Amino acid sequence: MFYNDAKMTRIYLDNNATTIVDPLVRQAMEPFFCEQYGNPNSLHQFGTEVHPALRTSMNRLYAGINASDKDDVIVNGCATEGNNTVLKGVWFDQIRGGTKDHIVTTSVEHPCVGNTARFLQTLGAKVTFLPVNHDGRVEADAVRDAITPRTALVSVMWANNETGILFPVREIAEVCRDAGVLFHTDAVQAIGKVKVDVAEVPVDFLTFSAHKFHGPKGAGGLFVRRGLRLPPLLHGGEQMGNKRAGTVNVANFVGMGLAMELAVSNLPYEDKEVRRLRDRLEDGLLSLKDTMVVGRRELRAPNTVFLSVRGVEGEALLWDLNKAGIAASTGSACASESLEASPIISAIGAGPELSHTGIRLSLSRFTTQDEVDETVRVFRKAVERLRAISSAY
Amino acid sequence: MGKDDLIGGALWEFYSKKVSERMDNPRNRGEITEAQAAGLGGKLVVADHGAEACGDAVRLYWVVDAGTNIIKAAKFKSFGCGTAIASSDMMAELCTGRTVDEASKITNLEVEKALRDTPDAPAVPPQKMHCSVMAYDVIKKAVALYKGVDLASLETETIVCECGRVSLGTVKETIRLNDLKTVEDITHYTKAGGFCKSCVAPGGHEKRRHYLVDILRETRAEMAKERMRAGAGSDDFATMTSVRKMKAVEKVLDEAVRGMLAADGGDVELVDLKDTPEGVEIYISYHGACRGCPSAGAGTLAAIEGVLKQKLSHPIKVVPV
Numbered sequence: 001m002f003y004n005d006a007k008m009t010r011i012y013l014d015n016n017a018t019t020i021v022d023p024l025v026r027q028a029m030e031p032f033f034c035e036q037y038g039n040p041n042s043l044h045q046f047g048t049e050v051h052p053a054l055r056t057s058m059n060r061l062y063a064g065i066n067a068s069d070k071d072d073v074i075v076n077g078c079a080t081e082g083n084n085t086v087l088k089g090v091w092f093d094q095i096r097g098g099t100k101d102h103i104v105t106t107s108v109e110h111p112c113v114g115n116t117a118r119f120l121q122t123l124g125a126k127v128t129f130l131p132v133n134h135d136g137r138v139e140a141d142a143v144r145d146a147i148t149p150r151t152a153l154v155s156v157m158w159a160n161n162e163t164g165i166l167f168p169v170r171e172i173a174e175v176c177r178d179a180g181v182l183f184h185t186d187a188v189q190a191i192g193k194v195k196v197d198v199a200e201v202p203v204d205f206l207t208f209s210a211h212k213f214h215g216p217k218g219a220g221g222l223f224v225r226r227g228l229r230l231p232p233l234l235h236g237g238e239q240m241g242n243k244r245a246g247t248v249n250v251a252n253f254v255g256m257g258l259a260m261e262l263a264v265s266n267l268p269y270e271d272k273e274v275r276r277l278r279d280r281l282e283d284g285l286l287s288l289k290d291t292m293v294v295g296r297r298e299l300r301a302p303n304t305v306f307l308s309v310r311g312v313e314g315e316a317l318l319w320d321l322n323k324a325g326i327a328a329s330t331g332s333a334c335a336s337e338s339l340e341a342s343p344i345i346s347a348i349g350a351g352p353e354l355s356h357t358g359i360r361l362s363l364s365r366f367t368t369q370d371e372v373d374e375t376v377r378v379f380r381k382a383v384e385r386l387r388a389i390s391s392a393y
Numbered sequence: 394m395g396k397d398d399l400i401g402g403a404l405w406e407f408y409s410k411k412v413s414e415r416m417d418n419p420r421n422r423g424e425i426t427e428a429q430a431a432g433l434g435g436k437l438v439v440a441d442h443g444a445e446a447c448g449d450a451v452r453l454y455w456v457v458d459a460g461t462n463i464i465k466a467a468k469f470k471s472f473g474c475g476t477a478i479a480s481s482d483m484m485a486e487l488c489t490g491r492t493v494d495e496a497s498k499i500t501n502l503e504v505e506k507a508l509r510d511t512p513d514a515p516a517v518p519p520q521k522m523h524c525s526v527m528a529y530d531v532i533k534k535a536v537a538l539y540k541g542v543d544l545a546s547l548e549t550e551t552i553v554c555e556c557g558r559v560s561l562g563t564v565k566e567t568i569r570l571n572d573l574k575t576v577e578d579i580t581h582y583t584k585a586g587g588f589c590k591s592c593v594a595p596g597g598h599e600k601r602r603h604y605l606v607d608i609l610r611e612t613r614a615e616m617a618k619e620r621m622r623a624g625a626g627s628d629d630f631a632t633m634t635s636v637r638k639m640k641a642v643e644k645v646l647d648e649a650v651r652g653m654l655a656a657d658g659g660d661v662e663l664v665d666l667k668d669t670p671e672g673v674e675i676y677i678s679y680h681g682a683c684r685g686c687p688s689a690g691a692g693t694l695a696a697i698e699g700v701l702k703q704k705l706s707h708p709i710k711v712v713p714v
Contacts, residue, residue: 124678313448315474319405319416352446387424389478391443391452 164304311393
């Protein structure tokens with residue numbers, strides 16, 4: 001250990017990848033493993049005794065995104081499942097039959113949207129991948145221009161996982177509504193970071209994952225506005241009103257409901273305190289020479305900073321941070337599938353030489369100021385060390 | 394695919410201790426100035442390879458004794474991940490004390506072996522072998538610079554899989570010799586495509602000049618063509634197409650049978666032939682004096698069959714129709 005720290009610190013700044021389960025959430029899930037383990041679709045008391053907790057959880061999910069009781073919030077396995085359900089469902093319902101053939105999305109979606117769209121291309125769908133502009137965003141005008149009479153669906157993320165940049169989903173949703181085109185948003189990075197209100201933003205489909213907001217892994221939600229048809233991805237039993245088959249994961253369902261309630265009730269804290277810590281971290285890192293942050297602060301979720309450090313390869317920096325117990329992330333690991341420059345780094349006008357220097361730090365409401373300050377200290381040492389080795393600095 | 398491939402993220406935990414140590418504390422990291430090189434009594438060579446835009450870049454410094462061509466000192470600087478830094482560090486160490494020609498023979502495989510903790514355990518996981526290739530390429534550049542020759546003149550063969558240093562020739566030959574039908578087979582036989590997988594198909598880690606999918610398709614197409622040509626040009630009756638079999642039979646009938654029959658005022662017509670599990674059945678019809686001749690179903694028939702068998706070296710049954 002070259003840092004010679006007296007005690008090993010462990011600081012988690014990779015909350016856009018996954019988060020710690022809130023201890024309150026775990027506590028709420030606990031009874032549903034060995035005590036109330038019944039299948040909620042059974043008629044006996046083992047089945048029915050879990051219903052109150054499921055109803056409470058459902059109420060919390062609906063309240064969390066301000067859905068109407070006439071809408072569906074289908075509880076499923078994860079946002080990947082929800083996004084697959086939306087894209088493939090629209091394909092089955094509209095594109096397969098030939099009425100429409102076109103999907104509009106962005107070049108910076110999570111792979112569970114991007115790769116699903118690419119799969120649908122092999123089945124004959126036409127897909128437009130809109131590039132991001134110099135702000136790292138896709139504007140509503142670009143969506144309007146991409147829509148044709150044959151467009152079945154627009155899918156644009158609410159907040160970008162890599163940069164935290166918020167997309168103008170409200171304007172895009174209105175453009176889609178005016179054009180009579182279905183609109184889906186992957187809100188996986190938005191819940192618990194910014195207000196997500198489906199009464200205010202006229203989305204047709206919205207997806208999220210519990211583990212991004214201190215809930216358990218393996219639980220997600222799919223909002224479907226009332227009256228819309230969407231064939232299920234998983235066929236089988238009659239769970240979730242025949243819209244998502246598979247035995248209900250009761251503990252996860254309960255955990256996600258509480259996690260949603262806590263995420264929403266903590267939004268003011270997120271907006272004020274997490275933002276303050278993120279800004280403190282960002283200012284500390286930017287005090288290093290030749291560093292650059294992607295995306296204007298006011299356009300970003302309050303917890304994310306995506307930083308380019310000239311002359312330092314991202315994975316090498318991760319290595320040094322990890323040695324000091326700090327977890328961060330990089331968009332373009334040197335062993336990742338593709339060496340193509342990060343579309344966001346090139347879109348904001350940074351040179352290609354910076355495309356492998358990106359590192360993402362993402363905070364949560366569990367992050368402390370001491371952790372932020374320690375991270376800046378370690379980061380500084382790591383950058384100094386790696387720049388001394390670097391042939392590019 | 395299989396059990397080992399289903400849980401992702403397993404990269405750093407498979408690094409050898411040596412890789413980890415050299416990432417943390419590279420021993421040969423740094424620069425060498427002209428003055429330092431002169432102080433050591435040698436010529437300074439500075440070679441660059443890679444680019445930040447590609448995610449990997451390395452600069453190699455050598456001090457070479459102009460009389461003996463021995464590398465007296467080597468240092469490096471690297472923009473890259475842990476494997477890139479550790480392998481550059483080991484590469485610089487392996488250069489030191491060797492002649493330039495000896496150093497030019499160092500490959501990324503040798504660097505990787507030197508980074509192993511035990512002889513049988515790879516120093517880095519397969520996806521990371523790619524990052525050690527840089528250490529090989531930069532040596533070649535330094536050699537070219539020192540000798541004042543074109544880099545291309547040092548390339549003796551076309552490499553398809555840079556991680557495993559498998560050449561185009563080897564891949565093609567292995568496909569041919571073992572009649573390989575899938576890319577997985579190629580990887581199994583040659584190791585090509587078993588590391589960063591860039592060379593398997595377009596769209597991988599980085600762009601390549603040659604891809605295994607193309608080589609396989611082209612080589613198999615060549616093999617099929619050759620087989621066809623072999624069939625067409627060969628005198629082996631067994632592999633001939635039906636049309637050529639008919640011609641070959643006609644030729645034998647003309648040269649060795651019809652003359653004999655004509656002496657008795659008869660003739661024979663080739664009607665058809667077909668391949669059977671036992672060989673080839675040839676259908677003939679008699680004309681002239683042969684028609685109705687008792688021998689046509691016995692001695693003459695046996696004679697015709699015997700001639701055809703002998704001339705065409707194949708099991709043949711002749712059937713009068």
